[in-house]
Amino acid sequence: MARKLFGTDGVRGVAGDLLTAELALALGRAVTLEAAAERPQVLVIRDTRESGEMLEAALAAGVTAAGGDVLLGGVLPTPAAPLLIRRYGFDVAAVISASHNPYRDNGIKFFGADGMKLSDATELAIERRLEVPAAPPAVIGRVRALHGTLEDYLRELHSRFRELSLDGLDVLLDCANGATFRAAPEIFRRLGATVTVLADEPDGRNINAGCGSTHVEALAEQVVAGGHDVGFAFDGDGDRVLAVDRTGRVVDGDELIALAAIHLRRTGRLDGGGVAVTVMTNYGFHNAMREAGVEVAITSVGDRYVLEELKTRRWTLGGEQSGHIIDMGFVPSGDGIASALLTLESLQREDLAERQAMVKLPQRLVNVPVVDRDAAMQAAELAEAIETESRGLEGRGRVLVRPSGTEQLVRVMVEAPTQDETDAVCARLVALVERLSA
Known part of the structure; x- marks a missing residue:
């Protein structure tokens, strides 16, 4: 059974539409019942969206109705959640946020007692609890403000x-x-x-x-x-x-991760000697890591997949081109502030404008609208074209063609040593996808 509500980063949607107070209450109740504790202690923090207070109140009501206690931490960055779990020993933490989305959206994501985002299996178990009427609790929990969380x-x-x-x-x-x-x-x-x-x-x-x-x-x-x-x-x-x-x-996540990887390796703090990145990471990053003697693991797009790879390999560093960078030596979550400080630490007072961690290859990404993304991806002619273009760029660049996870789009990305070659290869593949979808 697949999860229906939870995506790659919790439950997310337009506040008051998909993400209602009723759903937040139900999620609060379900996650509390799923927690392996007699009277779960649940931290709740949020970002600055106007819907945050409504969802905070509803989520807290659901937790207390299931017999858990709620500690309200106020407005804090997401990575504060696992850090506060470690400091206070909470059983669960909930973050109310839709990250980089517009203010109308909001979301709820959960962290377990180990400071990690909940597994797919646990999220599925929470969804199943939403389908079952809840029994009256033996006790009613309390809601309290947790002061000093920013400090x-x-x-x-x-x-x-x-x-x-x-x-x-x-x-x-x-x-x-x-x-x-x-x-x-x-x-x-x-x-x-x-x-x-x-x-x-x-x-x-x-x-x-x-x-x-x-x-x-x-x-x-x-x-x-x-x-x-x-x-x-x-x-x-x-x-x-x-x-x-x-x-x-602009210096994107690929370059920031490269700077950090080389710095941590030089100072003996790159556990396992490797770094985990996604399929979208620039080919120039791989060249740079090869020269630096750093192993690279490649994951699907999404910070949860990067985190899973780091846990499996017991590595320290990973992240995405978007700037979502995980340093397991600090917190098992992306932390923008810590990543900015790690960048400055890596530079060792040198000028960011003079960075030499990697040379980015020209990249072109085109989102091609299609009628049926799965049918387009299964076309033998497209598979042959991808193989041919990939052979032509072997050792010099790469081709990545993948379906969107949420829209009827096929994403065509090409990286090559020159912009002209990048554009030419990308144009040929885009034209083929368009023709196959016509």
């Missing part, structure tokens, strides 16, 4: 990066009007940086609106205009980051 999170960051001095560094931060709006500027200041902040006045509706890691061009312009040394853009829930160097060039 707890900042203390964890400061402990991890206590040897990092940012004295004299001029940093521009874009907090996406989201969950990092207090934590990010504060930790950078504590470490000595001169900090200027964009998008740090959330009003419930301006989260990710023309700002943050999904709109990093605004940060790039301001870094150059203000003469800043470096800029970092977070997403709404704070588990992603992209960087901008002083010239205004």
Whole structure:
């Protein structure tokens, strides 16, 4: 039986439509009953969306109706959840957020007592509980505010990066009007940086609106205009980051992971000597890791798959081109603030604009609308064309053609040594997909 509600990052949808207060209450009840504890202690944190308070109240009602106690941690970045689980010994943590999505969307994702996101099997068990009428609880739980959570999170960051001095560094931060709006500027200041902040006045509706890691061009312009040394853009829930160097060039997750991998290997902290990335990672990353003697494992798109690979191999570092970077040495979750600080630690006071961790190959990605994505992908002619083009780029680049997981699209991505060759190969494959779908 497949999960129906849970996606790759919890339950997500338009608040008040798919994601109703009734569903949040039911999820709170179900996750509490599924928890392996007599009276589960459940942490709830959220981002800055206007629907967050409604869902927080409903989720708390569901937990207490099932006999669990709720500790409200307030507005915090997602990675604070596993850190607070470790600090206080919670049985479950719930994060109310839709990450980089517009404010109308929201979501609920859960972490277990081990600080990891719940497994597919556990999420399926929670969904099954939604279908069964709940029996009256033996006890009714309580709801309390958990004070000092922001300081707890900042203390964890400061402990991890206590040897990092940012004295004299001029940093521009874009907090996406989201969950990092207090934590990010504060930790950078504590470490000595001169900090200027964009998008740090959330009003419930301006989260990710023309700002943050999904709109990093605004940060790039301001870094150059203000003469800043470096800029970092977070997403709404704070588990992603992209960087901008002083010239205004955007540095994506591939380059940030490459910098970190080489640094951690050099300092003897890259457990297992490898790094896990997704199929979307630039071919230049693989070239760089080969030269650095770092093994690379490739996963499907999604941070949960990267995390699973890291757990299986007992490795430290992994992530995605989007800027979702996991450093298991700190927290088993993407943490945008920690990743930004790890980037600066990796640079060792060098200029990000002079980075040499990897040389990116030109990349072209085209989303091709189709009538039936599965039928298009099963066409023998397309398989033959992919094989032919891949052979032509062997050792120099690559071809990736895959169906969208949510839309009737076929995604065609090509990387080659030159932009002309990249565009030509991509154009041929796109034309074939369009013809097969006509």
